[in-house]
Amino acid sequence: MNTLTNIIDGKLISQQIQGEIAIEVMSLIAQGHKKPHLAAILVGNDGASETYVGAKVKACDRVGFDSTLVRLPATTTEIDLLIKINELNADKSIDGFIVQLPLPKHINEHIIMQAIAPEKDVDGFHPQNVGRMALNLPTYLPATPYGIIQLLKRYSIETTGKHCVVLGRSHIVGSPISILMARSSSTIGNCTVTLCHSRTKNLKEHTLKADILIVALGKPEFVTADMVKDGVIVIDVGITRVPSDKTKTGFKLLGDVNYAQVAPKAAFITPVPGGVGPMTIASLLRNTLKSSKKEVYKLT
Numbered sequence: 059m060n061t062l063t064n065i066i067d068g069k070l071i072s073q074q075i076q077g078e079i080a081i082e083v084m085s086l087i088a089q090g091h092k093k094p095h096l097a098a099i100l101v102g103n104d105g106a107s108e109t110y111v112g113a114k115v116k117a118c119d120r121v122g123f124d125s126t127l128v129r130l131p132a133t134t135t136e137i138d139l140l141i142k143i144n145e146l147n148a149d150k151s152i153d154g155f156i157v158q159l160p161l162p163k164h165i166n167e168h169i170i171m172q173a174i175a176p177e178k179d180v181d182g183f184h185p186q187n188v189g190r191m192a193l194n195l196p197t198y199l200p201a202t203p204y205g206i207i208q209l210l211k212r213y214s215i216e217t218t219g220k221h222c223v224v225l226g227r228s229h230i231v232g233s234p235i236s237i238l239m240a241r242s243s244s245t246i247g248n249c250t251v252t253l254c255h256s257r258t259k260n261l262k263e264h265t266l267k268a269d270i271l272i273v274a275l276g277k278p279e280f281v282t283a284d285m286v287k288d289g290v291i292v293i294d295v296g297i298t299r300v301p302s303d304k305t306k307t308g309f310k311l312l313g314d315v316n317y318a319q320v321a322p323k324a325a326f327i328t329p330v331p332g333g334v335g336p337m338t339i340a341s342l343l344r345n346t347l348k349s350s351k352k353e354v355y356k357l358t
């Protein structure tokens with residue numbers, strides 16, 4: 059039992075980062091720079107997507123960005139969406155934009171992601187930006203992995219030489235965070251990384267060796283106390299809505315880690331909610347600010 063568990067407060071860190079961005083925006087405007095401008099395309103009216111996009115627009119207001127929400131009906135064709143993307147690519151007033159996922163089934167996500175101009179791809183999903191990340195070149199890091207890196211950095215967690223075990227290999231979380239944790243860095247990185255997925259044999263043998271365990275499965279409370287060693291650092295990315303008669307909304311959010319069991323053994327742990335989740339928006343804003351300052355692609 060580790061009595062010194064530290065809870066990693068993602069809500070607090072996200073607020074701090076947004077405060078820092080707001081100050082930077084004020085200073086840019088004072089120097090005659092235009093406000094950073096983020097646009098979002100929302101296709102259809104999926105409830106969760108509406109909430110996520112709404113939160114992104116509100117965050118833009120808070121930090122002094124301009125924002126544009128482009129709403130398209132669920133019946134929008136792939137061609138019509140590509141035309142809208144080309145418009146945003148060409149619009150000089152917009153620094154970056156996102157296409158909220160998931161898209162309706164008749165639209166191919168890969169085609170859409172590749173249509174976004176890499177210099178405006180503030181979600182960091184374009185193959186060019188993923189390649190730049192893998193090569194350790196300046197790029198827009200995908201929001202959730204970027205948020206995890208920020209949490210580790212701001213809690214001064216030493217990663218060099220540590221064994222990091224990642225559960226899940228999705229394109230948006232598991233794969234990119236495994237690359238970032240392994241890469242050569244003066245801050246967060248330099249880990250020996252094990253990437254596990256549904257075909258991994260004897261998963262527990264791997265998780266028990268983790269100094270840092272990053273879990274992105276979408277399987278509520280999958281990681282239990284017997285799967286981790288004392289003093290482990292746990293980053294729980296999972297968010298699953300499960301029915302609950304104890305909340306007004308009728309549901310509660312669960313992470314992929316059984317928090318009650320694992321927290322007492324952990325040196326650091328992210329709660330759900332309030333851990334990784336709030337960091338996603340902060341990362342998106344940071345990427346948009348980078349784009350507005352031409353920090354990644356030195357284009358005019």
Ligand code: NAP
Nearest residue numbers: 202226227228231255256274275276295296297334335338
């Ligand atoms: P995903 O695309 O569904 O990928 C899940 C991964 O887990 C896959 O690689 C899968 O392996 C692996 N997996 C499934 N069952 C497994 C098992 N029993 N043992 C080992 N590996 C297993 O999920 P995702 O998009 O990465 O999301 C994961 C979770 O994070 C979800 O709860 C999601 O809501 C949450 N999330 C949160 C944020 C945030 O901001 N906090 C952002 C993104 C996602 P295979 O590849 O072999 O199928």
